[in-house]
Amino acid sequence: MRLGVLDVGSNTVHLLVVDAHPGARPLPAHSHKAGLRLAELLDAEGAIGPDGIDRLVTTVNEALQAAEDKGAESVLSFATSAVREATNADHVLTRVRAETGIDLQVLTGADEARLTFLAARRWFGWSAGRLLLLDIGGGSLEIAYGIDEDPDAAVSLPLGAGRLTSAWLPGDPPDPQDVRALRRHVRAEIARTVGEFTRFGRPDRVVATSKTFKQLSRIAGAARSADGPYVPRGLSRKSLEDWVPRLAAMTSAERAQLPGVSADRAGQLLAGALVAEGAMDLLGVDELEVCPWALREGVILRRLDHLPVR
Numbered sequence: 001m002r003l004g005v006l007d008v009g010s011n012t013v014h015l016l017v018v019d020a021h022p023g024a025r026p027l028p029a030h031s032h033k034a035g036l037r038l039a040e041l042l043d044a045e046g047a048i049g050p051d052g053i054d055r056l057v058t059t060v061n062e063a064l065q066a067a068e069d070k071g072a073e074s075v076l077s078f079a080t081s082a083v084r085e086a087t088n089a090d091h092v093l094t095r096v097r098a099e100t101g102i103d104l105q106v107l108t109g110a111d112e113a114r115l116t117f118l119a120a121r122r123w124f125g126w127s128a129g130r131l132l133l134l135d136i137g138g139g140s141l142e143i144a145y146g147i148d149e150d151p152d153a154a155v156s157l158p159l160g161a162g163r164l165t166s167a168w169l170p171g172d173p174p175d176p177q178d179v180r181a182l183r184r185h186v187r188a189e190i191a192r193t194v195g196e197f198t199r200f201g202r203p204d205r206v207v208a209t210s211k212t213f214k215q216l217s218r219i220a221g222a223a224r225s226a227d228g229p230y231v232p233r234g235l236s237r238k239s240l241e242d243w244v245p246r247l248a249a250m251t252s253a254e255r256a257q258l259p260g261v262s263a264d265r266a267g268q269l270l271a272g273a274l275v276a277e278g279a280m281d282l283l284g285v286d287e288l289e290v291c292p293w294a295l296r297e298g299v300i301l302r303r304l305d306h307l308p309v310r
Contacts, residue, residue: 002072
């Protein structure tokens, strides 16, 4: 079947159309993205304003048209932290349902962590042993650990790169005192959850997903995206420790000139690097591998698991 997955995230609204059937890996057929930055459209009360809702409705309709054009039989749709944490989430969901016909499923943070963990487990396989997963989105950081397809521990923290940039790093380049304050905040938040994972012992493999980790690994010397998903890509804590002060001294425009860094994500890269460095340090991770699959693939795989095998 040809299946569409609509991901209303904190940074982008992303439609992924795949050809899939039970027992096979989903093959990407089409990708449609729009950068909304919902996490940055929240007002002082934490609500998504009328303009943001209008833009979301328009973007969802455009994505649905793209899914129809590409022959998708059905569209799975979900929203993550920006909608989940909006104080007017019910109103937003009602507007989207009324004007697009789509009933957005709002994933909990734990759901995000579990589904992303499932995708990483399927990508690396059972031989990977005990997996520790890190995922940095626009609104949240997900951490999961386990030996099976469902993790033994999964948490979501409000440490997304977009959220933190908007709230903590107004300058361009940022003020060193703001960077230091954000670093303290990030590490204090992560430290509260470390015990939930270290009690299981050291993982056999540490993997990371998300655009943030892909960009960080690329500036640290990993292969280009154009080289394909099967080329191993990694990131070391030592590389991050070298890059964080360099990123902090750059403007967004200067970061956008780095290999693999897109202009629309350049402003968030420093906050993402601080989260990645803090997580790796506090969890005792020296090296990690970047996984091409993430939340969208996890949603697809879970759906396929519930289809009858012909």
